[in-house]
Amino acid sequence: MATAVDTRTRRLTDSQWALIGPLLPSNQGRRGHPFRDDRRVVDGIIYRFRAGVAWRDLPRGEFGPWQTIWKRHRRYAGDGTWDRVLQALLSQADTAGLVDWDVSVDATIARAHQHATNTRRPDQPTGAFSNHKNLSFAEAEPDGHGIGRSRGGLTTKIHQVVDGNGLPLAIVVTGGQRNDGAMLEAVLNDIRVPRPGGGRPRTTPDAVLADKAYGSRINRQMLRSRGIRCVIPEKSDQTAARKRKGQNGGRPSKFDEDAYKDRNVVERSFALIKQWRGIATRYDKLAITYRAAAVLHAALTWATLLGEVA
Template identity: 55%
Template sequence: MPDSTGRPGRPFNEHRRTVEGIIYRYRAGIPWRDLAEHFGPWQSVWKRHRRFSADGTWDTILGVLLSQADARELINWEMSVDSTINRAHQHGTNITRHTGGPSNHKNLLIEPVDHALGRSRGGLSTKIHALVDGNRRPLVLLLGPGQAGDAPMFENLMNAIRVEKLGPGAARTRPMRAMADKAYSSKAIRKYLRDRGIQCVIPEKDDQKANRKRKGSAGGRPVSYDKKAYRRRHVVECSFNSLKQWRSLATRYDKLAVAYRAAVVMHAVMVWSGALSQ
């Protein structure tokens, strides 16, 4: 491949071997410098992952796989939403950050000013917000600081659903049902789902129940939801259990949120690749 001067440069390492090196690093939780030699120079493997993270390669691959899965009716459109907190290692936190800055949920390829790091009870941590289908497979994955609430991310997750059709037709952007725990119980979320024609399966918080009863008839009707369907909400927890089998996802070693999220999406790519190969 020619360089900026037009002279031939060193050829890229084979993509397959390099991607295997990236996956191995995140599964084993080792430093980049400790990658085995047969994966090639560790600098090349890291640079390839950094490049794929910045240009959205992993998101593009996931989008193609979701389209193929939808064509084969492998996507269960009963969605579950939740988040999981992952401790950030000290090697991933020695970076200048500015808390309270603008979020990057509109453009996931731009590094947020806080690097999706926040101080929760366990120290500096990152939250992975996920929306998975009824078969435990992730469709949307976003990051946020560890101390941030879950409910404000709900609409960002729902708005990010977009599965393109392989043939003619509009992309699918709405599940038939959305399930979440009490952390997502709010009038705004219920109205959002009702306006979009999505069945809401979210139980009401105890303090919200008490407040409604205290107001009497002015408090409105009790919240109703499909309790039988709610039992299936655990699929999102099962998805997190699978994700945390990769040690560098269970603990964040990456300084940049863009690189860490790309690895989370890469795990989703492996999940859907396995589903399509069956």
């Protein structure tokens, strides 16, 4: 029988933990003193980002020492644990036919709090950061920690790919001033869904839905070369330039208006992820720990779906 859970401080359900718990390295054996209270610690990580409190302000009576929770999240972010958890859940979902491979791509801005910016960082470049390759911290943490200057001041941008149902497949973090369209290839390259029988993971969607910011000729050629159907409206200046050239302007890009109506699922996905106050506003100095929170949120989303269909 499921135990009663205080929803103010606990976010993991029994069905979610049954899927996520066995995937954590602490349950797979390690040298030295084994981790304890895994579920309690993960609950503390979730609570911290959901409530947007400082790590030191975590309720000790509910979650134990804040240092333990911070160190565990930092460890799991740095060694790629949260990425492996998400990939394992995506593999289960794809095997069950739950992944819609007509994906949508977009980005959202998060204001960086002063606690996230009081560190040495160059204004440029801000880098693109993802850690599905389990890089070391020195290799993974981008210059500038993924914080850049935009019209909103010091900001971070979360680039995300979601499936046709609005569930996250890949997440990349950059500085807030980075152009959305220039990041399309990098974000698509972050898709990695392992196959149960082994072999190369699936990395290519069937179609990409995106707004005009992604409609450059380079992006269209890239999608065409990878065999991905492009559902991106043509920019007005591109249309005007083509018409000025007359017969030499070539044919207009194919555009499926009906399919494009489903692009809004990525906007709804951002609305959900920003319900976690620690993601809507960035308090973390390190891009590696900030992005890991978004990956953890994605893992919980897929674990919820898998738990419902089990």
